Amino acid sequence: MSAVTRMRTPAEAALIERFAAEKATLPGAAEARAAAFARFETAGLPSKRVESYHYTDVRALMRTVAPDFAGKADGMRQPETDEPRISFFNGVLHSVSNLPPGVSCEALASALASGTARLGVAMGQASDAVVDLNTAFAREGVAIRVAAGITVPGILHISLTDAMAAAMPISSRPRVIVEVGAGASLCLMESITGSDGIAYQVNSVVELLVGDGAKVEHIRVNLAGDKALVLSTLAATLGAESELMSLNFTSGGEVSRHQSFITYAGENAKLRLNGVTMLNARQHCDNTLVVDHAVPHGESRELFRAAIDGEAQGVFQGKIIVRPHAQKTDGQMASNALLLSDDAAMSNKPELEIFADDVVCAHGATCGALDENQLFYLMARGLPRAEAEALLVEAFLDEALDAVSHEGLREALAAKVSVWLSSRKTAA
Incomplete structure (x- = not known):
């Protein structure tokens, strides 16, 4: 019996052709890129047949691949601010400004070439086709390091602005690697913005390595244009006694998928992962998260709230994994949605995968109209x-x-x- 060959979409064929043409010029991490693209080439763009993408069919959504921005970001105007800021325009690193002492920033290409940064270190056991695409093609990005014991004042703002001064759709794939040293403290905001009326595509990945005893707040704000396809991933590892609070805040984009892959690498770490989603018209937003309690004595709290109007569709997929040796885990997850019109829709899929017996874990989901x-x-x-x-x-x-x-x-x-x-x- 002959094997069944899956037909490639035009987008998949274009990506395979592009990688073959560009791989020799991509900066560093050749083995990681080749492995990531091999996985993608085998699986293809994720469709609704992939369980974790059942509600967001990227294969159907991405029929074509928009080209990279061919111009320069030099003429883009920066807002006047004293805050630490790293700005990308149309996927290209534009500027780094006002970094305080104890915080360093290196261009991704340089960090990969020198070996001071690696791709995929925060993914843990997770595997994802969208992240693999970013890994394979990422040219632009930064590696940020916060020295041990440093408290970074204010907010470090990573600004991703797309479809500016672009007359046609473009693709961007920024990669940001943030290493927070032991005992350090950081508030990190990642904003995704862009022009309305242009069907641009964003595939951004932030890898966050939280050192022992460090405290990090990560705020992801999606204010993308009304025709944008936004695929945004946070991958984080938590050291012993560390704390991470991450918030997904979404009101932009035509179709958005925000992924969070969190791995506990040290005991007594704490996670708080929240979401605020506001949708109208025909918007679609998918919040998908995997919290992997790989060590004992971890605590996690997830609270996602959505307000959905018009014919919009919301999705929440949350999974808490408790590994066999991760005793004394405490994980609580909740997703609540308000449907503000008769045509609004919400899909909730909370999951627990528990392989230990001394744990306290629970999940819940609600969906309904305002209380009359x-x-x-x-x-x-x-x-x-x-x-x-x-x-x-x-x-x-x-x-x-x-x-x-x-x-x-x-x-x-x-x-x-x-x-x-x-x-x-x-x-x-």
């Missing part, structure tokens, strides 16, 4: 229905935002929630 009794209470006190709905949605989302400890950043995100709710009231 609460609405009646507010409207009976003189509030118009639109304002009453906005108050309830804001309070619902704020619980997930509360994890952000930086007051100014938390207030800025809350303001974006208010803007989204105001636009909804105006549309109504």
Whole structure:
């Protein structure tokens, strides 16, 4: 019986042809790139037949591959700010500014060539075709190091801005590797923005190595253009006694998939992973996470909140894995969605894979409309229905935002929630 040959899509064929043409010129990590692309070539773009991509069919969405930006980012204007900032325009590293003492930044090509950085070190046992594509093709990016014991003041902002000064769709694949030394403290914001009306494609990967006793906040803000396809991945390893708080905040993009792969590498580490998603029209956003408790005495908390309007679709896929020797693990996961129209939809898929017997783990998911009794209470006190709905949605989302400890950043995100709710009231 002959083997069945899977037909390649035009996008897959183009990617295979591009890698063959470019692999000799890609900067460093040749073995890692070849292995990643071999996995991709075997599996292809993930479709709904792949369980973890059942709700977001990348193979169907990416029928063609947009070209890389061929121009220069030199003319792009930077906002005036004193904050530490690393800026990418159209996938190209544009500038590094205001880094404080104890924080260093090296271009990805240089770091890979010198061996001071490697691709895939934070992925643990996870494997993913979208990450493999980034690994195979990544040219632009940075390797950031925070020295042990350093408390980085303010926010280190990594800005990814696409489809600027571009008359046609483009692809970008930035790779950021962040190593936070033992006992250090860092607040890292990753913003994804771009022009409306251009169907550009983003495949970004941030690898985060959190040292023993270090504390990191990571805020991923998706304000991409209304035709953008955004594939964004955080891969993190947690050292002993370390703490990571990560928030996915999404209101942009036509189709978005935010992945988080978290691996516990040391005991007594703590994770808080939250999400705030606001969708309308025909937007689609998929929050997928895998939390791998590979060592004992780990704690994780996941809380995702979504407000979905119009004909938009939300997805939450969360998996907590507890390895056989990871006793005394404490993992709690919840996904809650508000459907604000009859045509809005939400798919929830929380999972537990537990191979140890001395653990405390639970998950839950809810999906429904606003409480009519609460609405009646507010409207009976003189509030118009639109304002009453906005108050309830804001309070619902704020619980997930509360994890952000930086007051100014938390207030800025809350303001974006208010803007989204105001636009909804105006549309109504």
